[in-house]
Amino acid sequence: MNRCKDSDKSLKNSLLKSGNAQLLLLRMISAIALFSLLGQANVWLDATSNALLAFGYRFLLILTPLTLALFGKRALIATLFASLLGLILLSLNILAIFNWLAVILFSYGVAVLGFIVKNDAAKTPAGAANNKIMLNLGSLCAGLLLLYPHWMPVEFYLIMGLLLLLCLPAARRFSLSGEVTTQSMIKSNARKPGKFKWVLAGVVTGIKLFAVFSILPQEILAHRPQLPGWYGVMIILNSAIVALLQIPVMKLIERSGSRAMLLSMAIILSGLIVLAVPGLFQVHTFAGAFVWLAFLSIAECGLSYIDYCAAQDNALLIKELSVSIGAGLTVLVMRFFPVSVNTEILSVISIAALFIWLWQYKYPPETKHEESADALSDVYEK
Secondary structure: OHHHHHHHHHHHHHHHHOOHHHHHHHHHHHHHHHHHHHHHHHHHOOHHHHHHHHHHHHHHHHHHHHHHHHHHHHHHHHHHHHHHHHHHHHHHOOOHHHHHHHHHHHHHHHHHHHHHHHHHHOOOHHHHHHHHHHHHHHHHHHHHHOOOOOOOHHHHHHHHHHHHHOOHHHHHHOOOOOOOOHHHHHHHHHOOOOOHHHHHHHHHHHHHHOHHHHHHHHHHHOOOOOOOOOHHHHHHHHHHHHHHHHHHHHHHHHHOHHHHHHHHHHHHHHHHHHHOOHHHHOOOOHHHHHHHHHHHHHHHHHHHHHHHHHHHOOOHHHHHHHHHHHHHHHHHHHHHOOOOOHHHHHHHHHHHHHHHHHHHHHOOHHHHHHHHHHHHHHHHHO
16 A cells, blocks of 8 residues: 555656656647648548548557657657658648658657557546546647638648647657556457457447548538638537536436446437438538537537446457547548438448447357356256
């Protein structure tokens, strides 16, 4: 017990010495760059680059152990320079293949940087909460940036690059913990049975998360030549509703007792049905987008119950990695399929994935195998 207290005290001291507040500020600034680019990607990037960005900003966090092994305490500096190089290549806009490389570099840098900071912050409850706050603040600031509808690509990438350069002092002060647990997390998750259901949960989450970054802007662009200034308000709205209603919705689910799963599924399912009909809400208008996105933001609060289930099953990493599949799929469907059917396709996929996840979660295959083995054993005994 004393050892735990001593380690907590030394941990707090080490966090203060390493400039934990500056690391959280770095988290916010990198989130501004990421969410701003996710919004503008619908206008400036080709479909492949857009899909790579959506897929990579989550999936490439799997390279965190390799980055830490190669660069050690310089890991954050390495990821910052990777993101900066990506922005430079995007601003040059030479060939499509260079844009793909640029997006991969940017996604890699932001993904690994975010995971390192999150891992460092999550050592204390207060740190984990601050990390969440900074992420939402980054999204809110990105929404404010996108209120200006006349950005030019070069000046936009320049501003994003300058923001990332401001993070260098904090990155230089980063000190690597003596014990890196990311590698063991990935290994333990890779050996875990029943991974497929958490892949499905990640797909559902990814499709829902990219409603604001792909579905909404593509629906608007189907009726307008460019994204209006109020699109930034929608990003702010999404973050604000989730931040305000997340705790009340989770408390409501907890109070439902044995019906917690049923209530959370009803909240999520209602959002996935609304996701299918943006035309019904006329989301190319401010009022229509406001109402449509409000429903989806409430549904996002329900998705936190799936996060809770994943954490209980020690499968949160698999689920988080799989969010990239849903995000990439959303971009591909919205960019390549006809406007008349793209959202319906995404809704059907996400609803089917949700029900398969629910079935496998309630009736896991390993349980069935154990029951079959027990039944066979009883037969032999008889």
